[in-house]
Amino acid sequence: MSATATGAATEVTFLEAIGRALADEMRADDRVFLIGEDVGRYGGAFRVTAGLLDEFGPRRVIDTPISESGFTGAAIGAAMMGLRPVVEYQFIDFIANAFDMVVNFAGTNRYRWGQKVPLVLRGPSGGRVSGSAFHSANPEAYFHRAPGLKIVYPATAEDAYGLLRAAIRDPNPVLFFEHKYLYRRVKGTLPEGLETLPLGRARLARAGRDLTVITWSAMVHVALEAAATLAAEGIEIEIVDLRTLKPMDEAAILASVEKTNRALVLSEEPVTGSVAGDVAARIAERAFWSLDAPVARVGCLDTPVPYSPPLEDFYLPNAAKLAARVRELVSG
Amino acid sequence: MTTSASPLGPLHPDVEPRRERLAATALPRESQLELYRYLQLNRRLEDRLTNLYRQGKVVGGLYSSRGQEAISVGSAYALGPRDVVGPLIRNLGSLLVRGVAPREILTQYMARGTSPTGGKDCNLHFGDLARGLVSPISMLGALVPVLAGVALAAKYRGEDSVALTYIGDGGTSTGDFHEGMNLAAVLEVPLVVVAEHNGYAYSTPTERQMKIKDLAQRAVAYGIPARIVDGNDVLAVYEATRQAVSEARAGGGPRMLEVKTFRMKGHAEHDDAGYVPPELFERWRARDPIARFERHLADEGLATRAELDAILADVDRRLDEDVDFALASPWPPPERALEGVYEEGET
Known part of the structure; x- marks a missing residue:
């Protein structure tokens, strides 16, 4: 197993599992970079990316203006050129602002002109935290019928880790939804040597x-x-x-x-x-x-x-x- | 100086310069004749497509760049081999300059199985990164952030390639245009945006789209240097793009060009443009970019009529062959509709 694998088995929260998956993929592959609002110094609204700016620098952890469609479009462009962008939406509700980019463009390029778009679009989703209508979305149905996309929605820390690493390596646009109720309430053990878990398996x-x-x-x-x-x-x-x-x-x-x-x-x-x-x-x-x-x-x-x-x-x-x-x- | 500070817009004929001389250039004769060839290939290919459309051979809509050819050809000609272009529907000339063959365009419009997308998508809606081409996006403005991302990838890798895309006057009102321009400026990526001010967004004239006269004013708000260029002068477009590309390549961040021109047909072939005052067409017909360039080539002693006719004969011969190829091409097999939604395997 490579140096990118986790070491000995460790207990982590759901949130930490996601942060570790991002860091491990970034260590393994220089093409992987993060882009979104406040993902750098602040470490993301939920601190999923905390510490990554220090380790990887502003070239690979990119803070953007508030412009979901803009930075999603830029991530698609970079993905087409062979990079592996991971986009963070501060709340997954805001992916609605990028709907056109995701559905009409990212999801159709492979089919229309053979161009792959290896891209991960991730963010905190779900309710039960008094987030109200603009901060509690479960947007899977909006994208389920859109061709060319994959949708991952894990329940455990181990799955979040292994599936996120697999999503980053997947050559297609992958929506990765992170239920925010689970972020700090669910803990799990990442088995020694775990890298990826296969997409598409229940x-x-x-x-x-x-x-x-x-x-x-x-x-x-x-x-x-x-x-x-x-x-x-x-x-x-x-x-x-x-x-x-x-x-x-x-x-x-x-x-x-x-x-x-x-x-x-x-x-x-x-x-x-x-x-x-x-x-x-x-x-x-x-x-x-x-x-x-x-x-x-x-x-x-x-x-x-x-x-x-x-x-x-x-x-x-x-x-x-x-x-x-x-x-x-x-x-x- | 290859650009003009005065607006050349269709809505301000009183200040339209009567200047006939084209912009100064160091381009050698061979290159200028190549530009001429691309301009004519662009126009004559569209003329063939109009005929095929009337014969029912084009199964979808047909979009013309008539009167705007100098913009696509001149700007694409200023790019290097590793630069990437995101064209729009009226940028056929950019594709031709990047090496796309007429038969690729013909089979796309005619939806044949031999088309670059195998019949899956229409008209110019294909790309090929090996030739530095990103597929057009119909949702206007969307290409601006996407090409900003293409430029970001170059910067990320420490490469000196530049991304270039186009927008129309109508498209500059979209949120994606704003988000893409602002993002490109903040990230300081090598992006050049060519804004074609052709007077109409479908049927809506510029004064019903915005309260400003020049699209270049929009760039000011993003802190992006912009210039106004005569879009019907292929040499002016070439020189201005060359300069903007050079500045972006040197790390200066994004650049914008506003190219003043006029759309000489309707939005698409079905649209008779009855909403355009006839005198506007007349005024702009006198400024036709190809006729102007022909006069320039003659005045400067760069080509004889016989030499230009030889180029035209060659263009027509090429188009004859490619139209025949497209007409003889089969439809795609129906089950192809199922193929290629996902890329298989790991990267």
């Missing part, structure tokens, strides 16, 4: 026999919480953590559903037009005859993300809501 987060919950990111932890409650009642749910939404590990989804004969898709998105809907459709099309119950979706309200904790709690899925829906499906 992870079995829990084995069970009665129903499959397909989910990703922070909702994996909600599903695990519900699983403990349900196990006490004799209901064993299986949890498939997709980790990568695009490409989606459909084989892992179908294999689990064919075993448990029930499927529920849990996600932190408004249900209408969600990625969860795409997962449910795939199950309905390809595993219909294995199903003992309708495919269910548990997600957010079809509203903007509200601010006040009672409102946001009501808006978000949680373990109790999930468990209630699982009971209906299993007993039905």
Whole structure:
């Protein structure tokens, strides 16, 4: 293993895992650089890039004016010239300002004229922190149907580390969403020698026999919480953590559903037009005859993300809501 | 001096100089004849495309650079082999100067399987970094930050190549233009932006797009040096671009040129431009960049009529061959539509 690999196994937070992945890829490859708002001296709004300016200097850690479309476009241009930019959005909500660059340009170049765009677009996402409508986005559905992009949305520190390094090495534009609720609450151990984990592969987060919950990111932890409650009642749910939404590990989804004969898709998105809907459709099309119950979706309200904790709690899925829906499906 | 401080804009005919002499240049005769060849290739290829469009052979829209050829040709001619260009829809001449063959353009417009994109995209919408070309982007302004990033990559690697892109008067109102110009200025990257002031954004005249007279005024706000250039003088465009490229290459940061010109057709072939006062067309027809350059070549004793005719005959022969090639080219196989969304493997 090269010097870029982690040394002995170490416990890190989800946030530290991401910072380490960036630093390790930058040490391994001079083409990798960071660009975004306040990523340099300040170390990013959440301090993910803290210390990287000191180690790598302003050539490779580039602070920009507030111009998401501008610096995303510049990163695409640099990527086309053979560099490996990693773009940080201060909050992933602000990627909306760069939507044209990401969807119309970055995602289409390979198809239209054969030009690869090796690029990572990353930032803090998700709610449950009273961030309100402009600082709580889960934007995966906006990009899920856009051709040419990959979408990674990890739930654990180990996955965040290994998948981010894989995303940086991938020759395509990769959206890498980091649920901010997990940044300092989730810890994990990076195994000795870990470099990359493959994109496009789901992870079995829990084995069970009665129903499959397909989910990703922070909702994996909600599903695990519900699983403990349900196990006490004799209901064993299986949890498939997709980790990568695009490409989606459909084989892992179908294999689990064919075993448990029930499927529920849990996600932190408004249900209408969600990625969860795409997962449910795939199950309905390809595993219909294995199903003992309708495919269910548990997600957010079809509203903007509200601010006040009672409102946001009501808006978000949680373990109790999930468990209630699982009971209906299993007993039905 | 190759540039003029006075506005040459279509909206200010009273101050339009009547100057017939083209800008001074040290370009040798052979190079000037090469410029002439590119100008004529640009115009005559577009004339062929207009005919093919009327025959229903062009399956999408057709966009003309008529009257603006000197800008594309003159600016691209000022670049070095490792420089990178991001052209827009009216920059056919830039592609030709970078070595794109007419048949590539013809098969693109005609959506044939032999086109550079294999039928996947239209008109000039392809790139080839081996020839220093980035694909145009229809969303105007977007190329400015993208080419700023191309320039950033050169600076990152310590290379001295320069990125050049174009914008129209309409495109300078976009957020991407602003973000790209400002970013390029702050990052001090070697970017040259050629702003073509051709009087109309589709049907909207400049005075309905902005409250300033010169696009160069926009550059002032970014701290980017800009010059106003006669866009219908290929030598002026060449010399001004050469100077701007040289300054950017030397580490001076971005540069902008405002080139005053006029769009001599509608936005696209379907548009009869009935909203343009006929006298504007007349005034600008008298300033046609190719006719002016021909007179310059004759006045300076650089070419005889017979020599120019020989160039034209060669251009026409080349176009005959390439039109035949495009017409004989097959459609792409339908299942190609599935191919190439992702790059496979690690980098």
